[in-house]
Amino acid sequence: MMLASEAVVFGAPVYYGTINAIGHAFLERLFSLRHRERFSLTGKPNVIITAGTDEPNPAEDYIRRIFRSNYMTEPIGVLRSKGVAQCYTCGYGADCAAGAVVSRHGFLDRIEGYLIPQVPAETYQKARVIAKRLGSVVRENRK
Numbered sequence: 001m002m003l004a005s006e007a008v009v010f011g012a013p014v015y016y017g018t019i020n021a022i023g024h025a026f027l028e029r030l031f032s033l034r035h036r037e038r039f040s041l042t043g044k045p046n047v048i049i050t051a052g053t054d055e056p057n058p059a060e061d062y063i064r065r066i067f068r069s070n071y072m073t074e075p076i077g078v079l080r081s082k083g084v085a086q087c088y089t090c091g092y093g094a095d096c097a098a099g100a101v102v103s104r105h106g107f108l109d110r111i112e113g114y115l116i117p118q119v120p121a122e123t124y125q126k127a128r129v130i131a132k133r134l135g136s137v138v139r140e141n142r143k
Contacts, residue, residue, distance in 0.1 A: 002041070003033070003041075006141065007044065007046060007047070007076075007134055008041075008045070008046040008047070008072070009134070010026075010046065010047070010048055010063060010067075011049030011050070011051065012049070012051070012063070013050075013051045013052050014050050014051065014053055014057055014059040015052065017057065018058060018062065019050075019059045019063070027062075027063065027066045030066060030070055033070065034069075034070065039070055040070075041067075041070040041071065041072050042072070043071065043073060044073065045076055045134060045137045046072050046073065046076065047077050047078070047079070047134055048063050048064065048067075048075045048077075048079070049079045049081070050078075050079075050080050051082075052081075052083050053082060054080045054081060054082045055080065057080070060078060076130060076133050076134045076137055077126075077129070077133055077134070079126055079127055079130055081119055083119075084116060084117050085117075087099035087100040087101045087102075088100070088101060088111055088115075088116050088117075093111055094107070094108040094109065094110055094111050095107050
């Protein structure tokens with residue numbers, strides 16, 4: 001599927017400065033596409049998405065490194081989003097001293113909707129810009 005795709009959009013949550021095991025396993029399997037000095041993903045356009053922080057981060061650097069080692073293009077765009085900690089929906093967040101809710105708001109009787117972080121409008125706007133750019137690149141590559 002990935003070989004036949006016109007582009008790759010890879011997204012992963014960032015935990016402890018790195019991507020989760022599923023994302024790591026996926027990227028690790030790209031090694032099998034490097035065979036006898038042939039790099040099957042050479043020139044493949046891509047986008048990187050990370051959730052968990054809106055700052056440049058080591059996970060993003062790792063994904064870039066893997067893509068570069070497969071001779072893919074530099075990312076068409078990188079989208080970073082802080083996301084919402086699972087603590088807001090796990091059922092124990094209001095009084096879990098180790099969680100994000102208590103660290104941000106103190107102990108609560110219950111988590112009210114207005115306390116749940118919202119994805120900023122700028123993040124959605126940036127996603128639209130990246131999507132348009134990627135669409136343009138894909139259309140141009142079809143010619």
